[in-house]
Amino acid sequence: MSRKDKIIDGKKIASEIQEELYSEIQVLKTVSPKKPGLAVILVGNRKDSQAYVRMKKKMARKLGIVDFEKNLPENISQEELLQVVTEYNNNPEVNGILVQLPLPKHIDEETILNAISPEKDVDGFSPINMGNLCMKGRDPLFVPCTPKGCIELIKRSGVNISGKKAVIVGRSNIVGLPISFLLLHENATITVCHSRTKDIAKEVKDADIVIAALGAPEFVKGDWIKKGAVIIDVGINAVPDKTKKRGYRLVGDVDFEGCLKNASKITPVPGGVGPQTIIQLMKSTVEGFKRQNGIKKLL
Numbered sequence: 001m002s003r004k005d006k007i008i009d010g011k012k013i014a015s016e017i018q019e020e021l022y023s024e025i026q027v028l029k030t031v032s033p034k035k036p037g038l039a040v041i042l043v044g045n046r047k048d049s050q051a052y053v054r055m056k057k058k059m060a061r062k063l064g065i066v067d068f069e070k071n072l073p074e075n076i077s078q079e080e081l082l083q084v085v086t087e088y089n090n091n092p093e094v095n096g097i098l099v100q101l102p103l104p105k106h107i108d109e110e111t112i113l114n115a116i117s118p119e120k121d122v123d124g125f126s127p128i129n130m131g132n133l134c135m136k137g138r139d140p141l142f143v144p145c146t147p148k149g150c151i152e153l154i155k156r157s158g159v160n161i162s163g164k165k166a167v168i169v170g171r172s173n174i175v176g177l178p179i180s181f182l183l184l185h186e187n188a189t190i191t192v193c194h195s196r197t198k199d200i201a202k203e204v205k206d207a208d209i210v211i212a213a214l215g216a217p218e219f220v221k222g223d224w225i226k227k228g229a230v231i232i233d234v235g236i237n238a239v240p241d242k243t244k245k246r247g248y249r250l251v252g253d254v255d256f257e258g259c260l261k262n263a264s265k266i267t268p269v270p271g272g273v274g275p276q277t278i279i280q281l282m283k284s285t286v287e288g289f290k291r292q293n294g295i296k297k298l299l
C-alpha cells in the first residue's frame with residue numbers, strides 16, 4: 001500500500017463533516033427561527049487554550065452557530081465561575097456550554113463540570129453523561145468530542161471495529177477512558193495501558209487498533225506495530241525546532257515515520273484527530289439545539 005493510502009486525512013474528513021453539518025443547519029433554518037448557540041468559557045491566559053478557543057469560534061461562525069464567549073481572569077474565584085456557568089445554564093439561546101480545560105489550580109474542575117447542565121454539556125464531561133457513556137445500552141446526551149472524532153475517523157476510513165483488539169495507551173478522563181468505552185461498545189476487545197503497565201510495547205504488539213493518548217512525544221515506536229494495524233494518534237506535543245517560524249513543531253504520541261511502515265492506516269499530527277475535536281463540538285452543539293427545541297431528526 002502506498003504511503004498516501006495509509007495516511008488518514010483528518011482535515012479532509014473534518015471538512016466533509018463540516019459540509020454535512022452545514023447542510024443540516026440550512027434545513028434547520030426552514031423549521032426554526034432560532035440558531036444553535038455555543039458558549040465557550042476560557043479562564044486565564046494560556047496561549048494554547050486561547051488558540052483552541054479561537055479555532056472553535058471561527059468554525060462556529062462559518063457554520064452559523066452563535067458563539068457566546070467569556071474570557072475570565074486567571075484569578076477569578078470558583079464562586080464567580082460557577083455564576084457564569086449558571087447564567088449560561090439558564091440562557092435559552094445557549095445550547096452548549098464548554099469550559100476550556102485545564103482550569104487554574106485554585107478552581108476545582110469537578111465542581112465546575114458538575115455545575116454544567118447535562119443537557120448543555122457538549123463536552124460530555126459531566127458525571128451523568130460520563131456515567132451513561134460507560135454503561136451498556138445507555139445513551140449519554142453528549143459524548144466527549146475528541147473520542148467521538150476518533151471513532152468517526154476509524155469508521156470513515158473503512159475500518160471495522162467489531163471483534164478487533166484495541167489497545168489504548170493513556171487513561172485520562174477526557175480521552176483515554178471515554179474512548180475505551182466507545183470502542184468497547186463498538187464490540188472491540190480493549191486493553192487500557194497506563195504508567196503502571198508492566199510492558200506497554202508487548203500490549204501494543206497485539207493490537208489491531210492502537211489509540212495513543214498519553215501526552216508524550218513519539219512514545220509509541222515503529223517496532224511495536226503489528227502488520228496491518230490502524231493507529232490513531234491523539235497526542236499534540238510541541239517540540240523545539242529552530243527551523244520553524246513558531247520556534248517549535250507539533251508531534252504526536254506516535255513515532256509517525258517508524259509506525260507508518262507496518263500500519264495499514266495512521267493519523268498524522270497535525271491534520272489527524274485535532275480537526276475532529278472542533279467539528280464534533282459543532283455537531284454536538286447542533287444536536288443539543290435540536291433536542292432542546294424539540295426538533296426531531298430531519299435528515
Ligand SMILES: Nc1nc(=O)c2c([nH]1)NC[C@@H]1CN(c3ccc(C(=O)N[C@@H](CCC(=O)O)C(=O)O)cc3)C=[N+]21
Pocket residue numbers: 052055098099100101102123145146236250269270271272273274275276277278
Ligand atoms: N473543555 C475542553 N474541551 C476540549 O475539547 C479541549 C479542551 N478543553 N482543552 C484543550 C483540548 C485540545 N483541543 C484541541 C482542539 C483542536 C485541535 C486542532 O484543531 N489541531 C489541529 C491544528 C494544530 C495547530 O496547528 O496548532 C491539528 O491537529 O491538525 C487540537 C486540540 C481541544 N481541547
